[in-house]
Amino acid sequence: MADNNKIKNTDELEFAVFCIENTAVELGITADRLYKALTEKSDILYSYIIPCYEPLHTQGKDYIIDDIISVIREKGVEV
Numbered sequence: 001m002a003d004n005n006k007i008k009n010t011d012e013l014e015f016a017v018f019c020i021e022n023t024a025v026e027l028g029i030t031a032d033r034l035y036k037a038l039t040e041k042s043d044i045l046y047s048y049i050i051p052c053y054e055p056l057h058t059q060g061k062d063y064i065i066d067d068i069i070s071v072i073r074e075k076g077v078e079v
Helices: 010-027 031-039 044-049 061-074
Strands: none
Touching: 010 031, 010 044, 010 061, 031 044, 044 061
């Protein structure tokens, strides 16, 4: 994989934290549990959220959360 699987700057880091915290709240779980689902049970954080930072971070909070939940469900990841 290219550099897409690494967090390159503080903007991407802050976005990843935003995504994890807000999606966890929506799902009613802890941020730690969601982080593990996105990194240990799947590769969603580094194969989707970080590489899609540019288009995703321009969207609204609800869109981002719904999109991440859709990806989690599509991949069949247990959270």
